[in-house]
Amino acid sequence: MKAIVYTETGAPSVLTAVDRDIVEPGVGEVRVRLVVAGVNPTDWKSRTGAGPGQKPAFDEVVPGQDGAGVVDAVGPEVEGIATGDRVWLLLAQHERPTGTAQEFTVVPADRVVRLPENADFDLGASLGVPAVTAHRALTVSEDGPSRLHPGALDGKTVLVAGGAGAVGHAAIQLARWAGATVITTVSGPEKAGLATAARAHHIVNYKSGDAVARIRELAPNGVDIIVEVAPAQNAELDAAVAAPRASVAIYANNGGDAVSIDIRPSMVGNIRYQFVLLYTVGTAALEAAKHDVTEAVRAGALPVGESHGLPLHRFSLDATADAHAAVESGVTGKVLIDISAP
Template identity: 35%
Template sequence: MTETYRAVEYAEYGGPEVLRVVEREVPQPGPGQVRVRVRAAGVNPIDWKIRSGAMAGVMPVRFPAVPGVDMAGVVEAVGPDVTEFAVGDEVLGRGSGTYAELTLAPVDGITAKPAEVPWAVAAGLPVAATTTYRVLALLGLKPGETILIDGAAGGVGTVAVQVARHRGATVIGTASPANHDYLRSLGATPVTYGEGLADRVRAVAPQGVDAALDASGRGSLPALVDLVGGPDRVVTIADAAAAEHGVRFTSGGPDEVPGSLADAVSLLAAGTITLPVARSYPLSEAADAHRDSEAGHVRGKLVLLP
């Protein structure tokens, strides 16, 4: 009898309703891989943007697909050449289709989970952390500079604000008014996003803005380019129309910063940075998680608990 596990799957682009829970055959880890029993999986805005087809031009999907890359769990099988991890190790990092009870993960994409970090928090960290380190490197952010983060209350924004502050930068973050106190608690100066953004930023940063990150994809790139004085130090992780504005779109790959996840985990374990979990869902409610993420205004991370 074939061994199976539960996973969230979709077979076509569309709204949250295309997500369904299915049974899949248990995969065997290959060279450089481990199989992880998922304890929690992070939900990222890029997940529903890919599911909707909005990113098909830059990140096409091979159907049927299981969403998700963020996870934390326990190693239950290792590939033939793996020596870095053993069965029973608690890990977090990047998997292949993590909205599931099991996932395969490359050993260079995971790191040990400290006992003091809860499963849900650990699962929410990988993309937010690696994206933050990658973007700050691309922007060349230096101590004493000012960075504007559009969409600062979400998962990536939450980590980016704190890491930038830890590195000695001044941070201005956009969010809805309900999240302004939250941004202040992270060390950022809050402004409301949307029309008139440039004027509001200039009012709180008369010294100017050195760099900007678009983490929201809500059409702010023209304003960010205007504030920075050009597109060279503006990066987006959320707007597929970046090239129209001369702005760099980054989704990982060669831009990744080696050791970024382990470094962020150490900051998290030490309490230097925090990552709140806004809400958790069972696999059967993955569609609701996508709806909540797509609606915006999420403070911190959404996670699935298989």
């Protein structure tokens, strides 16, 4: 089979196409024939490491956490997954040498989730990191739900910073499906159009006018949950628009690696700052997200594509380096790798 690998950290050029044997699944493992893989910022950040030319965690790494395809073989002691099942994957390469940038991948069974019949492989490959991260961000509030379903966020107002990104897009859709009023901030008209297509109730252009005043106008009592992509830039805004006992769920460090928080306003408001990293959220959070995200997909609440607010950018498996470069450059939308026919 064809696989894309790297043996040292560095630029996208370290990615090389090779032929490798198809591996048999072991105890508790499943082999999936991949149809589409997703590329996320975590993929290129892992590839670059702390600097170029360093040895990665394994002698040879196949990148890629997300993907969708068809179960090709099932190892011993696997229940609930059968050969021929259409599935989506999450954390395929976490603590493992091989991920989804290859024709077949072997993963633990708990990282394989059945894909509802109404969902195509593009959607399946777009879930994983973005949707599970968004689910976690929406369920860490002290006064909010630990699970998402229709009505779970009734009466809540959610602010999604950077609603045109993949996680922001999933957060808008999941929050709306769960009953929240959704406000999102964007940097311009093009991204405002995408946030509108994702069905955010209100869009605020933070580069034109007073964003705090506009958000407060839309949510006079404040915002209950903030899904934050750029805490270094938005800390002051977050504190100014947060409702009492609000949660700020921080899942990225866009705009800076350090954040300064004015203690008194946060203390007076009993604001909770919750950092979110998919790899350490714990088993319970992952299991909840797998179930709830799948139900949202089944309900048609998580569509992708430009008409739904998340443009898709397609690359072949041989062009995985270009796919990584596109994500690293900050392309708006979701980058997918076409691997095989459905």
